[in-house]
Amino acid sequence: MGASQQEQGPLRVALLGCGVVGSEVARLLTQQSADLASRVGAPLELVGIAVRDASAPRPLAASVDRSLLTEDAEGLVARADIVIEVMGGIEPARTLLLRAIESGAAVVTANKALLAEDGPTLYKAADTAGVDIYFEAAVAGAIPIVRPVRESLAGDSVRRILGIVNGTTNYVLDQMASTGMSFDDAVKQAQDLGYAEADPTADVEGFDAAAKAAILASLAFHTRVSLEDVAREGITRITADDVAWAAQTGHVIKLLAIAESVTGDDGAHGVSVRVHPALVPLTHPLAGVRGAFNAVFVEADAAGELMFYGRGAGGAPTASAVLGDVVSAARHRVLGGKGPEESTYAALPILPASTAVTRYQVRLAVDDRPGVLAQVAQVLASKGVSIEAVRQPSEPSVPGADGAEDDGSTGVAHLVITTHAAAEAALAATVDAIAVLEPVQEITSVLRVEGA
Template sequence: MPHQSGSLRVALLGCGVVGTQVARLLTEQADDLAARVGARLELVGIAVRDTTAEREGVDPALLTQDADELVTRADVVVEVMGGIEPARTLILRAIEHGASVVTANKALLAADGPTLYAAADAAGVDLYFEAAVAGAIPIVRPVRESLAGDRVQRVLGIVNGTTNYVLDKMATDGLDLDQAVKEAQALGYAEADPTADVEGYDAAAKAAILASLAFHTRVSIDDVHREGITGLTADDVAWAASTGRTLKLLAIAERNTADDGTEGIQVRVHPALVPSDHPLAGVRGAFNAVFVEAEAAGELMFYGRGAGGAPTASAVLGDVVSVARHRVLGGRGPVESSYADLPVLPADSARTRYQVRLEVRDQPGVLAQVAAVLAEHGVSIESVRQSAVPDDHVALLLITTHTASERALSGTVEAISGLDVVRAVVSVLRVEGA
């Protein structure tokens, strides 16, 4: 039913970097927002842990520690506090009391999104979450709404600005991983504990959300094969450049067929080598970019700032305007679409190309032995590059394969590492985007 009052009450949960910007925009752009919504948006309270902390531009009278009470007196609840609890309980309480919800909480959506979707659907209210994936980049709405009439085949992208900044600094300035992470922390791109970023958890949560939307299937973070960037070295980055490629942490969700013919989807996050002429290779600093490949639309690319207070607040306010207009005019936004219910295929059935770097004895017949092992496991060689090292008895082999399954490649690497002529398997990296 349309909202009858001349204003809508907005409650804000959290007032950190993003929350402060949301509060500022709600205040400074009040007249413009009212014109777009058809009613004034009245910020009635901001739930925080510490009401005594100074927050520039935020009216202290709005601050409260009683989030439970606050969500019961709002028409729209904006959650930017993060984490699983108490965010989940507060969102469900808000929905129970008839509020529409806007959240930026990727971790919660990836862990337990269906519970929130079901609650919002039962209550007849909106649940919007554009800011949960890729900051200011409009990606959730295009996948959920604009491509609703198409068949998405693949989503591929850089969805974590911190790791992209770190890898970029390693490539351009020759820094090692620890140095680049410290620089990212100094600039505010990385938290004091960077685990969620560098181990790939943040990207995995976003990949789960995008896969759920793109393939109309419930995908949780537990379904995502995840590898971070902590195992990468400056040497890996330098070798990538020498072969015309760039290292990126990619989130990939795609339709695929398992060895037994089962059609399903695969969702993975891992470092990958991207050809230097691919658009993703040119995504620098803390920026994000997402490719969507659909049957009718073809390739679409979304690029922009993936994090930060103001960019994320922009996405939050876009959602606030949408849900507020629905309150004023009637109607609802899209609800969860999980009708396809495709199986999530095992990670070892994923197929891609690989680059394997080996340290071997510098003697005749070594390449033949290595090639024989690859052939035994059904992995074919695309190219081989050999380089000498200061040790006269050691050489480096860089082997790029044709497309193979993770299972086949894993067995191949294990067998190669057992060869007497192989001193070490230095690195195994996937090649994507080519």
């Protein structure tokens, strides 16, 4: 009965989940009901909120009418025109959304994990049933990015997306950069402030960003991209030294979700999707994205450079994105029409991350004597890796860094080599060859440079 279309009668909205996001969605649906009705052309009636334990205390949802709470999610879904899923996780979210779609309801979800794992099942079901599925909140919270990529850029060709799409890791890296603290200390501070979970793995290992990268890549390149297509490296190996050296060379380290059009060795056109820490030049708009903010930088053929900036998490920001989608779906109920469906016509091959040609910054500790720089440069030349700059900088000051490894009197010098764009394989061979040079003590780090 979910599909019944009423010209001006209220639209029945079911909410699955009443946590940080759900309670904000419920609050806004209630407090803004007059505005929402005017914008939709019909009132939205919140008919129930499915929770695991209806009797549990809900300090976050103080303004929510408790009589709306129910443990019967399936029963709730069956009597809704629009189902909002903000419970997270794969099950029972997937089953409930499929049930909603089959009964003719439009669905709005913020569930990036589910979409990255099994989005196509949901998209196909929605297409078959002729109902809307919207998910703006699944990527970068409040920031409108799904709709702009799907609709505003529908007449353009996206070349590359660089996203700071995980607020926890951006906070951690920003704290390291601004205070010189270690990775562990910055994670602990993020936990104390509620920006990071007790188990921060999903954030710091890049799983969360990878799910968002998969979703963005799918939309931008009209190609099905799932989580397992995303090459992933987290930020756990980034040290205070890395961050300090980055600053000294005019960069900041960010965890980037990258989706870009690439050309393989055989000339085939494809897509590379990856998540890894990268050096971003301080002059790039992404470099100024501080704290737990998110931003998505898009390069398109005709539009050129675009950036979308805002809060990527939190109850109210995520609820804002959810409600924008609810209004779109509700307007279609009232006025007819349907939102965009999954678009996979391009069906580009997903090429390995190593296909992407990027600039690199390689840092080495070498014996402090003449001629070493020439030796290293010779290796790069022999491997066909072109050098943009070699710096032999003084030790950067790392305020509060725990334990500098050199005491300044050991005859160690540091070299920082920035390459022009190079293939990953060529760079790896170069690094291997440099590592065995006699005066080279250690390859301290190898980081990609993006956004140049």
